[in-house]
Amino acid sequence: MMNKGRIFSGMQPSGRFHLGNYMGALENWVRLQHEYECFFSIVDLHALTSSYADTSKLQENVMEMAIDWLSAGLDPEKNVIFVQSHVKEHAELALLLGMSTPLGWLERVPTYKDKIRDLEGTNKDLHTYGFLGYPVLMAADIMLYKATCVPVGEDQSAHLELTREIVRRFNYMYKKEVFPEPQAVYSKAKVLPGIDGRKMSKSYGNTIPFGASPEELWQQVRMMTTDPKRIKKTDPGDPEVCIVYQFQKVFNTEEANDIAAKCRAGEIGCVQCKKCLAEKMNCMLADIHLKREELSKKPEYIKEVLEYGGKRARVEAEKNMAEIKAAMNIW
Numbered sequence: 292m293m294n295k296g297r298i299f300s301g302m303q304p305s306g307r308f309h310l311g312n313y314m315g316a317l318e319n320w321v322r323l324q325h326e327y328e329c330f331f332s333i334v335d336l337h338a339l340t341s342s343y344a345d346t347s348k349l350q351e352n353v354m355e356m357a358i359d360w361l362s363a364g365l366d367p368e369k370n371v372i373f374v375q376s377h378v379k380e381h382a383e384l385a386l387l388l389g390m391s392t393p394l395g396w397l398e399r400v401p402t403y404k405d406k407i408r409d410l411e412g413t414n415k416d417l418h419t420y421g422f423l424g425y426p427v428l429m430a431a432d433i434m435l436y437k438a439t440c441v442p443v444g445e446d447q448s449a450h451l452e453l454t455r456e457i458v459r460r461f462n463y464m465y466k467k468e469v470f471p472e473p474q475a476v477y478s479k480a481k482v483l484p485g486i487d488g489r490k491m492s493k494s495y496g497n498t499i500p501f502g503a504s505p506e507e508l509w510q511q512v513r514m515m516t517t518d519p520k521r522i523k524k525t526d527p528g529d530p531e532v533c534i535v536y537q538f539q540k541v542f543n544t545e546e547a548n549d550i551a552a553k554c555r556a557g558e559i560g561c562v563q564c565k566k567c568l569a570e571k572m573n574c575m576l577a578d579i580h581l582k583r584e585e586l587s588k589k590p591e592y593i594k595e596v597l598e599y600g601g602k603r604a605r606v607e608a609e610k611n612m613a614e615i616k617a618a619m620n621i622w
Contacts, residue, residue, distance in 0.1 A: 296439035298327040298476070301334035301375065301432060304352035305342060308359040309498035311483045311491035314541070319442055319478040321364040329370040330436050330604065333357060333597075336375050336382065340425045341406075341415060357593050359501050362583035371607075373600035375432065380608035384615065385424075385431040388457055391464065392427050396456065400426050401449050430454040434461075434470050435608050442476045451475055465618040481541050486515045488534050502583035505573045512538075512569045517561045524560035535564050543571040 300320065323329060333356050335349060353374055365372060375381050406417065433441055433454050443451055451473065458470045484490065485497030492498065499511045515535050521528040530536035530551040539547040553559040586593065
């Protein structure tokens, strides 16, 4: 299939990958790799914007994320898979772009104040230059490879628009069309709630680990929130307030409507419903679990993949950085 353009996208290695990350983004990446030229980066510098005080597990998290990506089906020959900090031009371009990015642009990014508010009461202090400026670093990530497309969810559109503004400002100031304006590729993401009904998040402790074993997966499914008003199996239930049913609609599409009808009629118990869900999830995710187990035993291979991707990324980054500096009249 002919490529439609070049994609850049990245994820922060901030802890164990969970099923929501996979369904929300990575599953889409696996599909996009057959349609675009893709640069996928483990953005460890971005992880420092909120986890700068404790980097003890950063390298471990990078390795685990690489394993997750390969387990899901990303091809290291088809895609450029690399670690952000292995390409120094990311930091260099972020510095150059930061010189001309208006402060007001950064302060109006919706997630800036939202995230600060969400972390109130924790030990994390996000009133830092790095956190305020992380959208500039994100823009640098995209612009460094002259990406024409970025896969995003609806909630990330403001970040991409800021990148587009930075692109327009650069091209206008230096009177050269150095960068294309990246377009959004909106993902057909399946949104999974956490097992307690809130957003699935490591900070809430309500996640289902990506690549979980059948036993680990069952333990998480078993703890899922169901209709609190339903006491006995014969009590009529409301599937719309049941987290298990939300998962049934994703992993058991053929039987979801029938299960909902039986729940409303009091003909199926919550434990039986959960067992059915766990079985369907295991069937769909078994290959990923087995591949992840296999790759976890090959750390040297994972390092080789990242080194290979880093070399390929650096070739493109060095070439583009030379053009960027020439446009800025920097030696």
